[in-house]
Amino acid sequence: MTYKESDKTDASDTQHPIPVGAIGCFRDRLKDAMGTRAARVFSRESGLSEGAIRSYLSGETYPTLDRLEQIAQAAGVSAMWLAFGEEQQVQRVIEDDKYSYVPLYDARCSAGHGSWSEGARILTHLAFTTYSLRKQGLEPSKLSAIRVDGDSMEGLLSDGDTVLIDHSRNTLEGEAVYVIRLDDHLYAKRLQRQIGGGVAVISTNTAYQTMTVTRENLNDLEIVGRVVWAGGWM
Known part of the structure:
Protein backbone atom coordinates (compact mmCIF):
# COMPACT_ATOMS: atom_id res chain seq x y z
CA MET A 1 0.00 0.00 0.00
CA GLN A 89 -5.75 -3.10 23.10
CA VAL A 90 -9.27 -4.49 23.25
CA GLN A 91 -12.11 -4.71 20.82
CA ARG A 92 -12.77 -1.16 19.73
CA VAL A 93 -13.80 0.48 16.49
CA ILE A 94 -12.27 3.81 15.54
CA GLU A 95 -14.61 6.13 13.65
CA ASP A 96 -14.21 9.39 11.79
CA ASP A 97 -16.68 11.36 9.71
CA LYS A 98 -16.69 8.82 6.89
CA TYR A 99 -15.11 5.52 7.90
CA SER A 100 -15.33 2.96 10.68
CA TYR A 101 -12.12 1.02 11.28
CA VAL A 102 -12.99 -2.46 12.55
CA PRO A 103 -10.30 -4.46 14.40
CA LEU A 104 -9.06 -7.64 12.70
CA TYR A 105 -8.01 -10.09 15.41
CA ASP A 106 -5.41 -12.82 15.25
CA ALA A 107 -7.92 -15.16 16.87
CA ARG A 108 -8.14 -18.39 14.90
CA CYS A 109 -8.63 -20.31 18.11
CA SER A 110 -9.13 -19.40 21.73
CA ALA A 111 -8.26 -21.55 24.73
CA GLY A 112 -9.66 -21.13 28.21
CA HIS A 113 -12.88 -19.61 29.43
CA GLY A 114 -12.25 -15.89 29.24
CA SER A 115 -13.30 -13.51 26.49
CA TRP A 116 -13.30 -15.01 22.99
CA SER A 117 -10.52 -12.58 22.03
CA GLU A 118 -8.50 -12.91 25.23
CA GLY A 119 -4.82 -13.09 24.36
CA ALA A 120 -5.48 -12.25 20.70
CA ARG A 121 -3.69 -9.30 19.18
CA ILE A 122 -5.12 -6.83 16.71
CA LEU A 123 -3.42 -7.32 13.36
CA THR A 124 -4.85 -4.23 11.69
CA HIS A 125 -8.11 -2.38 11.17
CA LEU A 126 -10.45 -2.84 8.20
CA ALA A 127 -12.05 0.30 6.81
CA PHE A 128 -15.77 0.30 6.04
CA THR A 129 -17.83 3.36 5.25
CA THR A 130 -19.96 4.09 8.29
CA TYR A 131 -22.91 4.74 5.99
CA SER A 132 -22.72 1.26 4.42
CA LEU A 133 -22.60 -0.42 7.85
CA ARG A 134 -25.53 1.52 9.22
CA LYS A 135 -27.48 0.92 6.02
CA GLN A 136 -27.21 -2.80 6.82
CA GLY A 137 -28.49 -2.14 10.33
CA LEU A 138 -25.04 -2.65 11.86
CA GLU A 139 -23.65 -0.72 14.80
CA PRO A 140 -19.91 -0.19 14.13
CA SER A 141 -18.97 -0.45 17.81
CA LYS A 142 -20.42 -3.99 17.91
CA LEU A 143 -18.24 -5.33 15.08
CA SER A 144 -14.92 -7.12 14.81
CA ALA A 145 -13.25 -9.41 12.28
CA ILE A 146 -11.25 -12.64 12.27
CA ARG A 147 -9.80 -14.94 9.62
CA VAL A 148 -11.25 -18.33 8.75
CA ASP A 149 -9.03 -21.30 9.54
CA GLY A 150 -9.29 -24.55 7.56
CA ASP A 151 -11.47 -25.83 4.74
CA SER A 152 -14.58 -27.04 6.59
CA MET A 153 -16.65 -24.19 5.09
CA GLU A 154 -15.14 -24.47 1.61
CA GLY A 155 -17.68 -23.46 -0.99
CA LEU A 156 -18.81 -20.58 1.17
CA LEU A 157 -15.69 -19.55 3.07
CA SER A 158 -12.12 -20.49 2.19
CA ASP A 159 -9.09 -20.85 4.43
CA GLY A 160 -7.74 -17.37 5.16
CA ASP A 161 -10.94 -15.50 4.30
CA THR A 162 -11.92 -12.65 6.59
CA VAL A 163 -15.34 -12.55 8.23
CA LEU A 164 -17.05 -9.62 9.92
CA ILE A 165 -18.83 -10.48 13.16
CA ASP A 166 -21.85 -8.69 14.60
CA HIS A 167 -21.50 -9.28 18.34
CA SER A 168 -24.96 -7.92 19.08
CA ARG A 169 -26.42 -11.02 17.43
CA ASN A 170 -25.05 -13.63 19.80
CA THR A 171 -28.14 -15.80 20.12
CA LEU A 172 -29.49 -18.25 17.58
CA GLU A 173 -32.00 -16.26 15.53
CA GLY A 174 -32.42 -18.77 12.74
CA GLU A 175 -30.30 -20.77 10.34
CA ALA A 176 -27.25 -18.62 9.49
CA VAL A 177 -23.46 -18.58 9.75
CA TYR A 178 -22.11 -17.66 13.15
CA VAL A 179 -18.71 -17.53 14.80
CA ILE A 180 -18.89 -19.89 17.75
CA ARG A 181 -16.62 -21.20 20.45
CA LEU A 182 -16.94 -24.91 21.10
CA ASP A 183 -14.42 -27.12 22.88
CA ASP A 184 -12.25 -24.03 23.41
CA HIS A 185 -11.86 -23.38 19.69
CA LEU A 186 -13.36 -20.74 17.41
CA TYR A 187 -15.27 -21.83 14.33
CA ALA A 188 -17.31 -20.17 11.61
CA LYS A 189 -20.22 -22.58 11.11
CA ARG A 190 -23.81 -22.67 9.97
CA LEU A 191 -26.12 -23.21 12.93
CA GLN A 192 -29.54 -24.80 12.71
CA ARG A 193 -31.99 -25.30 15.54
CA GLN A 194 -33.10 -28.91 15.99
CA ILE A 195 -36.33 -30.43 17.19
CA GLY A 196 -35.89 -31.14 20.87
CA GLY A 197 -33.87 -27.96 21.54
CA GLY A 198 -30.45 -28.99 20.26
CA VAL A 199 -28.34 -27.13 17.69
CA ALA A 200 -26.76 -28.60 14.55
CA VAL A 201 -23.28 -27.25 13.74
CA ILE A 202 -23.00 -27.59 9.97
CA SER A 203 -19.95 -27.45 7.69
CA THR A 204 -20.39 -26.51 4.04
CA ASN A 205 -17.69 -28.99 3.03
CA THR A 206 -19.43 -32.37 2.94
CA ALA A 207 -16.19 -34.08 3.96
CA TYR A 208 -16.97 -32.88 7.48
CA GLN A 209 -19.81 -34.38 9.46
CA THR A 210 -22.47 -32.24 11.08
CA MET A 211 -22.03 -31.95 14.83
CA THR A 212 -24.99 -31.75 17.18
CA VAL A 213 -24.97 -29.94 20.48
CA THR A 214 -27.76 -31.41 22.55
CA ARG A 215 -30.10 -29.30 24.63
CA GLU A 216 -28.39 -30.53 27.79
CA ASN A 217 -24.99 -29.36 26.51
CA LEU A 218 -25.94 -25.94 25.11
CA ASN A 219 -23.87 -24.26 27.80
CA ASP A 220 -20.81 -25.64 26.01
CA LEU A 221 -21.71 -23.66 22.89
CA GLU A 222 -20.88 -19.96 22.92
CA ILE A 223 -22.19 -17.88 20.02
CA VAL A 224 -19.68 -15.07 19.57
CA GLY A 225 -21.73 -13.34 16.90
CA ARG A 226 -23.32 -13.63 13.49
CA VAL A 227 -21.22 -13.40 10.33
CA VAL A 228 -22.51 -10.45 8.32
CA TRP A 229 -19.76 -10.04 5.70
CA ALA A 230 -16.95 -12.12 4.23
CA GLY A 231 -14.07 -11.31 1.96
CA GLY A 232 -11.04 -13.04 0.51
CA TRP A 233 -8.76 -13.45 -2.48
CA MET A 234 -10.11 -15.06 -5.62
Missing part, protein backbone atom coordinates in the same frame (compact mmCIF):
# COMPACT_ATOMS: atom_id res chain seq x y z
CA THR A 2 1.34 3.47 -0.85
CA TYR A 3 0.45 6.87 0.49
CA LYS A 4 0.70 10.37 -0.86
CA GLU A 5 2.91 12.48 1.36
CA SER A 6 1.10 15.31 3.05
CA ASP A 7 2.21 18.33 5.05
CA LYS A 8 -1.25 19.52 6.01
CA THR A 9 -1.58 20.73 9.57
CA ASP A 10 -2.93 18.10 11.96
CA ALA A 11 -6.24 18.61 13.70
CA SER A 12 -6.51 20.10 17.16
CA ASP A 13 -6.24 17.93 20.27
CA THR A 14 -10.04 17.66 20.45
CA GLN A 15 -10.17 16.03 17.01
CA HIS A 16 -7.33 13.54 17.09
CA PRO A 17 -8.20 10.00 18.27
CA ILE A 18 -5.70 9.74 21.13
CA PRO A 19 -7.40 10.14 24.52
CA VAL A 20 -6.02 12.62 27.05
CA GLY A 21 -4.92 9.85 29.40
CA ALA A 22 -2.78 8.22 26.72
CA ILE A 23 -1.25 11.30 25.07
CA GLY A 24 1.77 11.40 27.37
CA CYS A 25 2.83 7.90 26.32
CA PHE A 26 2.13 8.18 22.59
CA ARG A 27 5.55 9.43 21.59
CA ASP A 28 7.22 6.67 23.61
CA ARG A 29 5.14 4.03 21.80
CA LEU A 30 5.95 5.71 18.48
CA LYS A 31 9.66 5.53 19.28
CA ASP A 32 9.31 1.86 20.18
CA ALA A 33 7.41 1.17 16.95
CA MET A 34 10.03 2.95 14.82
CA GLY A 35 12.88 1.04 16.44
CA THR A 36 16.23 2.14 15.07
CA ARG A 37 14.76 3.80 11.98
CA ALA A 38 15.50 7.50 11.66
CA ALA A 39 12.66 9.97 11.20
CA ARG A 40 13.82 10.56 7.63
CA VAL A 41 13.59 6.86 6.80
CA PHE A 42 10.31 6.30 8.59
CA SER A 43 8.74 9.32 6.91
CA ARG A 44 9.32 7.71 3.51
CA GLU A 45 7.90 4.39 4.70
CA SER A 46 4.76 5.97 6.14
CA GLY A 47 4.20 8.58 3.43
CA LEU A 48 4.29 11.43 5.94
CA SER A 49 6.72 14.32 6.00
CA GLU A 50 9.85 14.13 8.12
CA GLY A 51 8.67 17.29 9.89
CA ALA A 52 5.42 15.60 10.90
CA ILE A 53 7.22 12.56 12.31
CA ARG A 54 9.62 14.76 14.28
CA SER A 55 6.70 16.76 15.62
CA TYR A 56 5.02 13.56 16.86
CA LEU A 57 8.27 12.35 18.42
CA SER A 58 8.70 15.64 20.28
CA GLY A 59 5.12 15.64 21.51
CA GLU A 60 4.33 18.98 19.86
CA THR A 61 1.47 17.56 17.78
CA TYR A 62 -0.50 14.32 17.51
CA PRO A 63 -1.70 12.48 14.39
CA THR A 64 -5.21 12.51 13.04
CA LEU A 65 -6.97 9.19 12.46
CA ASP A 66 -5.79 8.67 8.87
CA ARG A 67 -2.20 9.48 9.82
CA LEU A 68 -2.36 7.19 12.84
CA GLU A 69 -3.31 4.32 10.54
CA GLN A 70 -0.48 5.18 8.13
CA ILE A 71 2.04 5.15 10.98
CA ALA A 72 0.69 1.86 12.33
CA GLN A 73 0.86 0.11 8.94
CA ALA A 74 4.38 1.37 8.27
CA ALA A 75 5.54 0.27 11.73
CA GLY A 76 3.72 -3.07 11.65
CA VAL A 77 1.81 -2.41 14.86
CA SER A 78 -1.81 -1.86 15.82
CA ALA A 79 -3.22 1.65 15.56
CA MET A 80 -5.12 0.86 18.77
CA TRP A 81 -1.85 0.10 20.54
CA LEU A 82 -0.33 3.35 19.34
CA ALA A 83 -3.32 5.35 20.53
CA PHE A 84 -4.24 3.54 23.74
CA GLY A 85 -1.37 1.30 24.80
CA GLU A 86 -1.12 -2.46 25.30
CA GLU A 87 -3.42 -2.51 28.31
CA GLN A 88 -6.25 -1.04 26.25
Whole structure:
Protein backbone atom coordinates (compact mmCIF):
# COMPACT_ATOMS: atom_id res chain seq x y z
CA MET A 1 0.00 0.00 0.00
CA THR A 2 1.34 3.47 -0.85
CA TYR A 3 0.45 6.87 0.49
CA LYS A 4 0.70 10.37 -0.86
CA GLU A 5 2.91 12.48 1.36
CA SER A 6 1.10 15.31 3.05
CA ASP A 7 2.21 18.33 5.05
CA LYS A 8 -1.25 19.52 6.01
CA THR A 9 -1.58 20.73 9.57
CA ASP A 10 -2.93 18.10 11.96
CA ALA A 11 -6.24 18.61 13.70
CA SER A 12 -6.51 20.10 17.16
CA ASP A 13 -6.24 17.93 20.27
CA THR A 14 -10.04 17.66 20.45
CA GLN A 15 -10.17 16.03 17.01
CA HIS A 16 -7.33 13.54 17.09
CA PRO A 17 -8.20 10.00 18.27
CA ILE A 18 -5.70 9.74 21.13
CA PRO A 19 -7.40 10.14 24.52
CA VAL A 20 -6.02 12.62 27.05
CA GLY A 21 -4.92 9.85 29.40
CA ALA A 22 -2.78 8.22 26.72
CA ILE A 23 -1.25 11.30 25.07
CA GLY A 24 1.77 11.40 27.37
CA CYS A 25 2.83 7.90 26.32
CA PHE A 26 2.13 8.18 22.59
CA ARG A 27 5.55 9.43 21.59
CA ASP A 28 7.22 6.67 23.61
CA ARG A 29 5.14 4.03 21.80
CA LEU A 30 5.95 5.71 18.48
CA LYS A 31 9.66 5.53 19.28
CA ASP A 32 9.31 1.86 20.18
CA ALA A 33 7.41 1.17 16.95
CA MET A 34 10.03 2.95 14.82
CA GLY A 35 12.88 1.04 16.44
CA THR A 36 16.23 2.14 15.07
CA ARG A 37 14.76 3.80 11.98
CA ALA A 38 15.50 7.50 11.66
CA ALA A 39 12.66 9.97 11.20
CA ARG A 40 13.82 10.56 7.63
CA VAL A 41 13.59 6.86 6.80
CA PHE A 42 10.31 6.30 8.59
CA SER A 43 8.74 9.32 6.91
CA ARG A 44 9.32 7.71 3.51
CA GLU A 45 7.90 4.39 4.70
CA SER A 46 4.76 5.97 6.14
CA GLY A 47 4.20 8.58 3.43
CA LEU A 48 4.29 11.43 5.94
CA SER A 49 6.72 14.32 6.00
CA GLU A 50 9.85 14.13 8.12
CA GLY A 51 8.67 17.29 9.89
CA ALA A 52 5.42 15.60 10.90
CA ILE A 53 7.22 12.56 12.31
CA ARG A 54 9.62 14.76 14.28
CA SER A 55 6.70 16.76 15.62
CA TYR A 56 5.02 13.56 16.86
CA LEU A 57 8.27 12.35 18.42
CA SER A 58 8.70 15.64 20.28
CA GLY A 59 5.12 15.64 21.51
CA GLU A 60 4.33 18.98 19.86
CA THR A 61 1.47 17.56 17.78
CA TYR A 62 -0.50 14.32 17.51
CA PRO A 63 -1.70 12.48 14.39
CA THR A 64 -5.21 12.51 13.04
CA LEU A 65 -6.97 9.19 12.46
CA ASP A 66 -5.79 8.67 8.87
CA ARG A 67 -2.20 9.48 9.82
CA LEU A 68 -2.36 7.19 12.84
CA GLU A 69 -3.31 4.32 10.54
CA GLN A 70 -0.48 5.18 8.13
CA ILE A 71 2.04 5.15 10.98
CA ALA A 72 0.69 1.86 12.33
CA GLN A 73 0.86 0.11 8.94
CA ALA A 74 4.38 1.37 8.27
CA ALA A 75 5.54 0.27 11.73
CA GLY A 76 3.72 -3.07 11.65
CA VAL A 77 1.81 -2.41 14.86
CA SER A 78 -1.81 -1.86 15.82
CA ALA A 79 -3.22 1.65 15.56
CA MET A 80 -5.12 0.86 18.77
CA TRP A 81 -1.85 0.10 20.54
CA LEU A 82 -0.33 3.35 19.34
CA ALA A 83 -3.32 5.35 20.53
CA PHE A 84 -4.24 3.54 23.74
CA GLY A 85 -1.37 1.30 24.80
CA GLU A 86 -1.12 -2.46 25.30
CA GLU A 87 -3.42 -2.51 28.31
CA GLN A 88 -6.25 -1.04 26.25
CA GLN A 89 -5.75 -3.10 23.10
CA VAL A 90 -9.27 -4.49 23.25
CA GLN A 91 -12.11 -4.71 20.82
CA ARG A 92 -12.77 -1.16 19.73
CA VAL A 93 -13.80 0.48 16.49
CA ILE A 94 -12.27 3.81 15.54
CA GLU A 95 -14.61 6.13 13.65
CA ASP A 96 -14.21 9.39 11.79
CA ASP A 97 -16.68 11.36 9.71
CA LYS A 98 -16.69 8.82 6.89
CA TYR A 99 -15.11 5.52 7.90
CA SER A 100 -15.33 2.96 10.68
CA TYR A 101 -12.12 1.02 11.28
CA VAL A 102 -12.99 -2.46 12.55
CA PRO A 103 -10.30 -4.46 14.40
CA LEU A 104 -9.06 -7.64 12.70
CA TYR A 105 -8.01 -10.09 15.41
CA ASP A 106 -5.41 -12.82 15.25
CA ALA A 107 -7.92 -15.16 16.87
CA ARG A 108 -8.14 -18.39 14.90
CA CYS A 109 -8.63 -20.31 18.11
CA SER A 110 -9.13 -19.40 21.73
CA ALA A 111 -8.26 -21.55 24.73
CA GLY A 112 -9.66 -21.13 28.21
CA HIS A 113 -12.88 -19.61 29.43
CA GLY A 114 -12.25 -15.89 29.24
CA SER A 115 -13.30 -13.51 26.49
CA TRP A 116 -13.30 -15.01 22.99
CA SER A 117 -10.52 -12.58 22.03
CA GLU A 118 -8.50 -12.91 25.23
CA GLY A 119 -4.82 -13.09 24.36
CA ALA A 120 -5.48 -12.25 20.70
CA ARG A 121 -3.69 -9.30 19.18
CA ILE A 122 -5.12 -6.83 16.71
CA LEU A 123 -3.42 -7.32 13.36
CA THR A 124 -4.85 -4.23 11.69
CA HIS A 125 -8.11 -2.38 11.17
CA LEU A 126 -10.45 -2.84 8.20
CA ALA A 127 -12.05 0.30 6.81
CA PHE A 128 -15.77 0.30 6.04
CA THR A 129 -17.83 3.36 5.25
CA THR A 130 -19.96 4.09 8.29
CA TYR A 131 -22.91 4.74 5.99
CA SER A 132 -22.72 1.26 4.42
CA LEU A 133 -22.60 -0.42 7.85
CA ARG A 134 -25.53 1.52 9.22
CA LYS A 135 -27.48 0.92 6.02
CA GLN A 136 -27.21 -2.80 6.82
CA GLY A 137 -28.49 -2.14 10.33
CA LEU A 138 -25.04 -2.65 11.86
CA GLU A 139 -23.65 -0.72 14.80
CA PRO A 140 -19.91 -0.19 14.13
CA SER A 141 -18.97 -0.45 17.81
CA LYS A 142 -20.42 -3.99 17.91
CA LEU A 143 -18.24 -5.33 15.08
CA SER A 144 -14.92 -7.12 14.81
CA ALA A 145 -13.25 -9.41 12.28
CA ILE A 146 -11.25 -12.64 12.27
CA ARG A 147 -9.80 -14.94 9.62
CA VAL A 148 -11.25 -18.33 8.75
CA ASP A 149 -9.03 -21.30 9.54
CA GLY A 150 -9.29 -24.55 7.56
CA ASP A 151 -11.47 -25.83 4.74
CA SER A 152 -14.58 -27.04 6.59
CA MET A 153 -16.65 -24.19 5.09
CA GLU A 154 -15.14 -24.47 1.61
CA GLY A 155 -17.68 -23.46 -0.99
CA LEU A 156 -18.81 -20.58 1.17
CA LEU A 157 -15.69 -19.55 3.07
CA SER A 158 -12.12 -20.49 2.19
CA ASP A 159 -9.09 -20.85 4.43
CA GLY A 160 -7.74 -17.37 5.16
CA ASP A 161 -10.94 -15.50 4.30
CA THR A 162 -11.92 -12.65 6.59
CA VAL A 163 -15.34 -12.55 8.23
CA LEU A 164 -17.05 -9.62 9.92
CA ILE A 165 -18.83 -10.48 13.16
CA ASP A 166 -21.85 -8.69 14.60
CA HIS A 167 -21.50 -9.28 18.34
CA SER A 168 -24.96 -7.92 19.08
CA ARG A 169 -26.42 -11.02 17.43
CA ASN A 170 -25.05 -13.63 19.80
CA THR A 171 -28.14 -15.80 20.12
CA LEU A 172 -29.49 -18.25 17.58
CA GLU A 173 -32.00 -16.26 15.53
CA GLY A 174 -32.42 -18.77 12.74
CA GLU A 175 -30.30 -20.77 10.34
CA ALA A 176 -27.25 -18.62 9.49
CA VAL A 177 -23.46 -18.58 9.75
CA TYR A 178 -22.11 -17.66 13.15
CA VAL A 179 -18.71 -17.53 14.80
CA ILE A 180 -18.89 -19.89 17.75
CA ARG A 181 -16.62 -21.20 20.45
CA LEU A 182 -16.94 -24.91 21.10
CA ASP A 183 -14.42 -27.12 22.88
CA ASP A 184 -12.25 -24.03 23.41
CA HIS A 185 -11.86 -23.38 19.69
CA LEU A 186 -13.36 -20.74 17.41
CA TYR A 187 -15.27 -21.83 14.33
CA ALA A 188 -17.31 -20.17 11.61
CA LYS A 189 -20.22 -22.58 11.11
CA ARG A 190 -23.81 -22.67 9.97
CA LEU A 191 -26.12 -23.21 12.93
CA GLN A 192 -29.54 -24.80 12.71
CA ARG A 193 -31.99 -25.30 15.54
CA GLN A 194 -33.10 -28.91 15.99
CA ILE A 195 -36.33 -30.43 17.19
CA GLY A 196 -35.89 -31.14 20.87
CA GLY A 197 -33.87 -27.96 21.54
CA GLY A 198 -30.45 -28.99 20.26
CA VAL A 199 -28.34 -27.13 17.69
CA ALA A 200 -26.76 -28.60 14.55
CA VAL A 201 -23.28 -27.25 13.74
CA ILE A 202 -23.00 -27.59 9.97
CA SER A 203 -19.95 -27.45 7.69
CA THR A 204 -20.39 -26.51 4.04
CA ASN A 205 -17.69 -28.99 3.03
CA THR A 206 -19.43 -32.37 2.94
CA ALA A 207 -16.19 -34.08 3.96
CA TYR A 208 -16.97 -32.88 7.48
CA GLN A 209 -19.81 -34.38 9.46
CA THR A 210 -22.47 -32.24 11.08
CA MET A 211 -22.03 -31.95 14.83
CA THR A 212 -24.99 -31.75 17.18
CA VAL A 213 -24.97 -29.94 20.48
CA THR A 214 -27.76 -31.41 22.55
CA ARG A 215 -30.10 -29.30 24.63
CA GLU A 216 -28.39 -30.53 27.79
CA ASN A 217 -24.99 -29.36 26.51
CA LEU A 218 -25.94 -25.94 25.11
CA ASN A 219 -23.87 -24.26 27.80
CA ASP A 220 -20.81 -25.64 26.01
CA LEU A 221 -21.71 -23.66 22.89
CA GLU A 222 -20.88 -19.96 22.92
CA ILE A 223 -22.19 -17.88 20.02
CA VAL A 224 -19.68 -15.07 19.57
CA GLY A 225 -21.73 -13.34 16.90
CA ARG A 226 -23.32 -13.63 13.49
CA VAL A 227 -21.22 -13.40 10.33
CA VAL A 228 -22.51 -10.45 8.32
CA TRP A 229 -19.76 -10.04 5.70
CA ALA A 230 -16.95 -12.12 4.23
CA GLY A 231 -14.07 -11.31 1.96
CA GLY A 232 -11.04 -13.04 0.51
CA TRP A 233 -8.76 -13.45 -2.48
CA MET A 234 -10.11 -15.06 -5.62
